Structure formats: C-alpha cells, structure tokens
Amino acid sequence: MSCLTIMVQGTTSDAGKSTLVCALGRAYKRKGLNVAPFKPQNMALNSAVTVDGGEIGRAQALQAQACGLEPICDFNPVLLKPSSDIGCQVIINGHVAAQLTAVNYHEYKPTAMKAVLASHQRLEDQFDVVVVEGAGSPAEINLRDRDIANMGFAESVDCPVIIIADIDRGGVFAHLTGTLACLSQSEQDRVIGFVINRFRGDRSLLTSANNWLEEKTGKPVLAVLPYLQGLYLDSEDSVATEQHSSDAKLKIIVPVYPRISNHNDLDAMRAHPQLDVELIGPQLTANHPSADVIILMGSKSTQADLKWLKEQGWDKTLAKHLRYGGKIIAICGGMQMLGQLIDDPLAIESIKAEKSEGFGYLPLSTTMGKSKELTLKQGIIQFPQQVPVPIAGYEIHAGSTDYTLSDIVPVVTDNDDVDNIGAGFLSHDQQIFASYWHGLMDTPQALNALITWASNGDEFDQVDYEALREQSIDALADSLEEEFDWQEYKSQLDKFNRSR
Numbered sequence: 001m002s003c004l005t006i007m008v009q010g011t012t013s014d015a016g017k018s019t020l021v022c023a024l025g026r027a028y029k030r031k032g033l034n035v036a037p038f039k040p041q042n043m044a045l046n047s048a049v050t051v052d053g054g055e056i057g058r059a060q061a062l063q064a065q066a067c068g069l070e071p072i073c074d075f076n077p078v079l080l081k082p083s084s085d086i087g088c089q090v091i092i093n094g095h096v097a098a099q100l101t102a103v104n105y106h107e108y109k110p111t112a113m114k115a116v117l118a119s120h121q122r123l124e125d126q127f128d129v130v131v132v133e134g135a136g137s138p139a140e141i142n143l144r145d146r147d148i149a150n151m152g153f154a155e156s157v158d159c160p161v162i163i164i165a166d167i168d169r170g171g172v173f174a175h176l177t178g179t180l181a182c183l184s185q186s187e188q189d190r191v192i193g194f195v196i197n198r199f200r201g202d203r204s205l206l207t208s209a210n211n212w213l214e215e216k217t218g219k220p221v222l223a224v225l226p227y228l229q230g231l232y233l234d235s236e237d238s239v240a241t242e243q244h245s246s247d248a249k250l251k252i253i254v255p256v257y258p259r260i261s262n263h264n265d266l267d268a269m270r271a272h273p274q275l276d277v278e279l280i281g282p283q284l285t286a287n288h289p290s291a292d293v294i295i296l297m298g299s300k301s302t303q304a305d306l307k308w309l310k311e312q313g314w315d316k317t318l319a320k321h322l323r324y325g326g327k328i329i330a331i332c333g334g335m336q337m338l339g340q341l342i343d344d345p346l347a348i349e350s351i352k353a354e355k356s357e358g359f360g361y362l363p364l365s366t367t368m369g370k371s372k373e374l375t376l377k378q379g380i381i382q383f384p385q386q387v388p389v390p391i392a393g394y395e396i397h398a399g400s401t402d403y404t405l406s407d408i409v410p411v412v413t414d415n416d417d418v419d420n421i422g423a424g425f426l427s428h429d430q431q432i433f434a435s436y437w438h439g440l441m442d443t444p445q446a447l448n449a450l451i452t453w454a455s456n457g458d459e460f461d462q463v464d465y466e467a468l469r470e471q472s473i474d475a476l477a478d479s480l481e482e483e484f485d486w487q488e489y490k491s492q493l494d495k496f497n498r499s500r
Contacts, residue, residue: 009134011175016197026477037063054094192492248276268465296334363404389445393437
C-alpha cells in the first residue's frame, strides 16, 4: 500500500496538535501499521538528541515514542532555537546551519523547504503512515509567503489536513470558521475535518453547534476530545507553573529566565508527589521564596540569562541560600553560569563577541565555539555514602568547559568517556551538583539518588517517569479511539483522494 500522509494543523499555538499527533501515532501503531511522526518546522528551546547524532524538537521525540520508534533527524528537519526576540539558531537535519534574523530566515526558507521535502520523502519510502504536525496556525497571514510549516507544506506534498481547536479557551467555533476563512480555496479543499479538544462536560451539549459548523463549512467534526488531566507529557516549549502541595518533603525553586531551554528536565521531579517544585517567572523581581534546593536550568543565551539573573537579584538569593546550607543543581547552561567566566569570542550566542563573569561558585571557565556536542549518554551516578545506580541522558551544548579538577568531586561516570568530568560532579563543599547532561533525572534510580543527596539523606518513594509518560500516551490514544469517528475519517480520506 502507498504511504498515507495526514497533517494536523491548529487554530492557535497550544491547541493540541502535538498531543493529537501522539494519539494518532499510537492508534495507528495499535492497528499494526508502521507509522512515523513529522514536523517540517519547529520553533522550540526544548530539544532532544537523536540516535543518528542530531537534535530535534522534544515533542517529536515524544511522538516517536508513541509510534514505537527511536527519534531521528528526519522527524523534524528544521528546528529554530530563538536566541533573541528577532534572531534564532537554524538547525537543519539535526545540525546548526545558520544564525539568522527573522527577516533573513524568510529569505532562507526555500533552502529549508528542500530539507523538509527530502526528509518527508525518506519517511514516505519507509512507513505506511506519516502523521504531520503543523506549527502555530495556518491563518497567520504574515507567514503565508514561503510557508513550510503549515499549508505551504501540505500543498507541496498534496496531503489532507485536520484542524484542531481548544474549546477550553473559548471561542472554538469562531476559531475554526475564522481559520478556514483565512485559507485559499485549494487549502480549504484539503481540510477533511475538525477536532475539538479539551471539552469538559456532556458532549451532547455540542450537537447542535457541531451540526451548525458542518452546515456552514461543509467539514465534519471528527472528534470531541475530553479534557484529560494528570498527563505526563513533554512540553514543546511552554512552561507550566503549577506546583505540588505543602505536604512535600523537599522544596525546590527554579528561576525561569527568558531563554531557558530543555526545562522538560524538570518533568520527573514535578511528577514526584514528595517534591514541591515552584517555577519563579520574570514577573517576580524580589523576595524569592526560601527553598531546600535551587535549580539552574539550561539556556540558549547563557550570558544574557546570566545578566537577567543578576538583575533579578538571584546573585544575592544564591549567596544566602548557600550560606544557610542550601543545595544547588545546575544543568548545562546553569553549570556554566556558576563558573568563573563565560567567553563567547565568535558571538555564537551573543549579538557580538563578549565575556561575562559567572557567579564564581564552581572552578570552571567556558568558551563558546562553533562545534556543538550532541551525544546520547549512559553511565553510573554515585553520591557520597550512596550505592552506585545507572543514569542516562544526553549532551547538547556549544563550546567547551575547563575545570580545576582538584576542587571538584566527580560523581557521574560516563560509560563511553570515563574522563568526562562534565557528566556530573559536586563542588568541594558538596552543596552544588553540576552536569552537562540533560534528561539525567528521568530514570527513577538517578532521580532518587539526586534528591536523597539534596535532602541530606532522606528516603523517598521511587517515581518511574518513563512509565508515567507511556501511560499518558496510552491515555491519549484510548481517548482518541473512543471519540474519533474513524468511519467518517476514512470516508473523508477517500473523498479527498478521489478529488486528486
């Protein structure tokens, strides 16, 4: 059979495109079909390292898991990582291709489109079904010219489209009809139906409105999906801010700086019922809450975010926290910030070459460079007075870091490079744990070892975040299979194919 490419586009960002692709991928896999996810262009600071040595959006790695696959670069051939409000790093086929302004990227799109179409063709040659996720909304008129993320791609490969909208935000029927009205006739013709997402209550209450929508647009509502709570899924880029109850045994705070990256490293901690993880956003400029642990996450613009932290008074907060015996966990860019110096002589993350003094708590200096470390990692972590346990993760950073070995205590052994001190170490006073590895808290044993160290020896329940993620994907697929009108979907696909 020939490959089916079906595309999911949304009326807005965060309408549910990523989760619908996850659900469709798992549903098709359950049907015994060889299915793959695909996102032509993603803009996100949450990324994953692939088995073929590149990086893609974190959501596409989750979708690959839903399809029973290891992530590869072809699942997300164009990844944009914003480094400022007007500029971004352009990742093509998993590797840095350019640093461009928004205007320059617009001129670059035809080149990016070639990579997109080549990746899609390779997937079509290997799979029975390719489920494609759009970006933002196809109704963004200013982005229509040279579009490679939504209808521009759909028109190029001539695939049908499902449009999803979030009813929990309100105005869902205006979103759907308005989005359709903004499309050209050929684009409207390839829309085979709508999905209404995050509905609370009795679905029968929507019957008359759905009938009105179908009569007005000629497009059926293929599913009304319920609002599912308690899911543990990787965020594409948004930072959720809810926190746990006061019954938790360990209080953790995390400053959310403007270019925070890979904050999904926190997901396993936030899923742990004995941890209270609070994210402190840029709106709070003073009186940071006290905590047992402060976590400094990765950053796409390390020096700019370091400056922001100092402006927000986090230098004083960190000093007081350490003075009173608090612990710090620093990952990737956060580790660089705690060092003595960050030097960017080639303006890799900056508008111009510049140096910044770090917070000075770690005996290390970092120099940004053109090469980017992109490797999957496995190893062993062993804190003092603890047994060794397995740990896994991935490195994704630019430049290199020099260490003063006599002033740190290595606690992570890299299976492939025993001399890789950046895998994980403690400060000489054992108050700071730092590592270049992302994803190091996803395995239950490693997370347990880390929070046991952070709490000075308390015992915690083990939480298997990978199992929670799998359960969440299954819950999405269960909901879709129950609510999706598969017969109407097939009918619309047949109608679309007959019209070609």
